[in-house]
Amino acid sequence: MSRYRKYDGGDPLAPPVDIAEALDAIGQDVMAGYSPERAMREFLRRGGDDQAGLDDLARRVAERRRDLLQRHNLDGTMNEVRELLEKAVLEERKQLARDALMDDGDRAFREMRLESLPDSPAAAVTELNDYDWQSREAREAFEQIKDLLGRELLDQRFAGMKQALENATDEDRQAINEMLSDLNELLEKHARGEDTPEDFQEFMAKHGQHFPEDPQDIDELLDTLAQRSAAAQRMLNSMTPEQRAELMQLSAQAFGSPALMEQLDRLDQNLMALRPGEDWGGSEQFGDGDQGLGLGDGTGVLQDLADLDALADQLSQSYGGARLDDVDLDKLARQLGNEAAVDARKLQELEKALRESGAMERGFDGELRLTPKAMRQLGKALLRDVAEKMSGRQGQRDLRQAGAAGDLSGATRPWEFGDTEPWDLPRTMLNGVLRRAGDAGGPLLSIDDVEVAETEARTQAAVALCVDTSFSMAMDGRWVPMKQTALALHTLIGSRFRGDSLELIGFGRHAQTMRIEELTALDARWAKGTNLHHALLLANRHFRKHPNAQPVLLIVTDGEPTSHLESSGEVYFSYPPHPMTVALAVRELDNARRIGAHTTFFRLGEDPGLARFIESMARRVDGSVVAPEAGDLGAAVVGSYLGSRRGGRPGDGGGPGSYGDWFGSRGFWVG
Known part of the structure; x- marks a missing residue:
């Protein structure tokens, strides 16, 4: 069903x-x-x-x-009482003025009593409770006050009662009194642990019309009643002492007797005992808005709050x-x-x-x-941004070169077992058509028809990306671009150049190799020190592990070396840089050159001293210097890597005819 x-x-x-x-x-x-x-x-x-x-x-x-x-304000009920009281007194005075048969002394006494009413509406209602009204309209208006108070008090505990009991008869009021009595008996029985589900069902069968929320058991009934009752108490707590005193005095007049208030007080006590966790002691600071709240509406607003x-x-x-x-x-x-x-x-x-x-x-x-899956997705997004910056073709469709083992040479050859080169579809389809024309039938394609695109041989590379993790990188807003660069390069090599080997090396006060997950999750380090010497030691160790690969050294830094690794394994730090720190870094850079590394420095920042130092280091090893903005660092590093892969000058990552231009002319795809 x-x-x-x-x-x-x-x-x-x-x-x-x-x-x-x-x-x-x-x-x-x-x-x-x-x-x-x-x-x-x-x-x-x-x-x-x-x-x-x-x-x-x-x-x-x-x-x-x-x-x-x-x-809103909390004077709604009091304002209604005041209006009804003024109407009753006015109608009574009119009747006294019209009544020529009344004894002059009696009329004077009544007029004096009306003139001397207290300013407080509650006190005036109490004063007039035993008054013998001569005007039918005045009597009805005064009775409406008692009816209004009863309906408002009930509406505080049972939403909708004010409207439901409008123009109610004595029988209707008696039914409400009976419901309150039965409800209190049920709650008191529940508090003693003597109630049964049948007791609840019997109560709802008899009085369910007063509970539109349709509770399914006594706990749901308790929750509904307690929330409403607690809101009523918070409204009372929100009133000024004068407002509260007026309301308490008026409440005794509800429906013309104190019986209703007694039952409601009993209900509140039962609910407080059964649901002490409700907010019975809170209050709200209402403003002086122009919409006065009656007791029921005010309780609803407190529930809304x-x-x-x-x-x-x-x-x-x-x-x-x-x-x-x-x-x-x-x-x-x-x-x-x-x-x-x-x-x-x-x-x-x-x-x-x-x-x-x-x-x-x-x-x-x-x-x-x-997860690694999320890192790959993020890396692909970063790599697309890099491709757009390098190609200058933002918004255009990426082109696919899936399966190419190297750069296409333009020639084709018959497919052989084990080939991974992409098919040349035009030549393959042409071969199938010619064979079918000669054989007068046969399958559309056979394995002998397939030709693949020849590619140029591609040398493997051993890449060491050394990124500065000193405190100045975080302080100057270069921390995230550095991580984005590492992730973009890692994704490129992992998706397009799987034969290459990438080593990620972070260097601050000391250096360490890192997995991409470690580097991207690395918190900013505030320890001083830029240990390029240690980073180059780790890079050269990586190159020696791959003797048949082309070494590619990429160094991202925003400061001169200020620490080095001593023979004891301890880190030495000095600022300004100590000559020994510089000498050891230069020695390891020379070792990288002897290994055959293509070296590119990526200088961040505009410090003239740093610029001179980096330029001299690059000239020493026939390397290159790129000074990108932080936001362009990824494109610069990826472009330099691709330039080195093609055998061009290290760092050739941008400008006409560069490998960066290859992105735009040949297309780029990360699959």
Whole structure:
């Protein structure tokens, strides 16, 4: 049997949630030093280009709360009582003036009594409780005060009672008294642990029309009543002492007797005992708005404020184990509309998709981290940005060269077993057509028809990317571009030049080899020191491990070497740089040249002293110097690597005829 639920908004034909934008933003924040968990939380807070975030929803909740407090005041019921009282007194005076048969002394006494009424509406109502009204209209207006107070007091505890009991008869009021008595007996029995499910069912069968929420058991009934009753208490706490005293005095006049107030007091006590966790002692600071709140409406506003407070807490996600599934979509729709609930549901779906996409996983330490799959996706996005910057063809379609083992030579040859070169489709199809024409039939293609595109031989490379991780890189905003550069180069080599071997080396006070996951998750290091000597030692060790590969040395730095590794393994630091520190770095650079390394320095910053030092180091080893802006570092490093792979000058990564231009003319694809 099919089951249906209420449509909850949104586009039923909308595509599944797209996490690409979220993963890109999360990756950027992770490289800036955020944990993946925090980075995901930050994206959900900010939202995306076409997606409202938690901060926007929280702002709207705060604005709604502020509007409720500023737009209303708590004098609604008192104002209604005052108007009815003024009407009753005015009608009575008119009747006294018209009544010629009345004894002059009696008339004078009545007029004096009306003239001497207290200013307080509550005291005036009490004073007139035993007054013998001569005017029918005046008597009806005064009785409306008692009726209004009864309906308002009931509306505080049972939403909708004010309207339901308008023009109620004595029988209706008796039914309400009976319901309150039965309800209190049920709650007291429940408090003693003596009630049964049948007791609840019997009560609902008799009085269920007064509970539109349709509770399914006594606990649901208790929750509904306690929330409303606690809101009524908070409204009372929000009043001034004068307002509270007036209301208490008037309450005794509800329905013309104190019986109703006694039953409601008994109900409040039962609910406080059974649900002590509700906010019974809170209050709100209402403004002087022009919309006065009656007791029932005011209690509803207090409930709305409680809902808004709960939503603000849920949207903050600041408590342990917080999940977006905690956000109550029904409350959000009730307070901000269906559109807000749709936005929140999309965020819930996005969080779930991120956790289930395989992009993040928990390590043995319990910390959330990006998976290799997520790192590949982020690397591809960065590599596309690099390709656009190098080719100057932003927005144009990427071209594919899948399967090429090297650069195409333009020639073709018959396919042989083991070939990995791409098929030459025009030649292959032509061979099939010619064979079929000669044989007068046969299959469309046979293996003998296939020709492959010849490619030039490609030399393997051993690449050492040495990136400065000293405190100045983080201080001057170069930390994230450095990580993006490393990830882009790692992705390029892993996807297009799998025969090459890449070593990532970070050097600050000392140097160390790193996996790409370690480097991208590396927090900023504030220890002073730029140990180029140690980095070059590790780079040369990498080159010696691959004696048949072309060495490519890429050095990204924003400072002169200020530390070196001593024979004891200890790090020596000195600023300004010690001559021994410079000499040891130069010695290892010479060793890299003797190995045959193509060397490129990427100088960040405009320090003239650094520029002179780097230029002299590059000239010594016939290397190159590139001085990119931080945002162009990735394109510069990738271009230099590609230039070295083609046998061009080290660092040839941009300008007409360079390898950077090859990106635009030959196309680029990351598969």
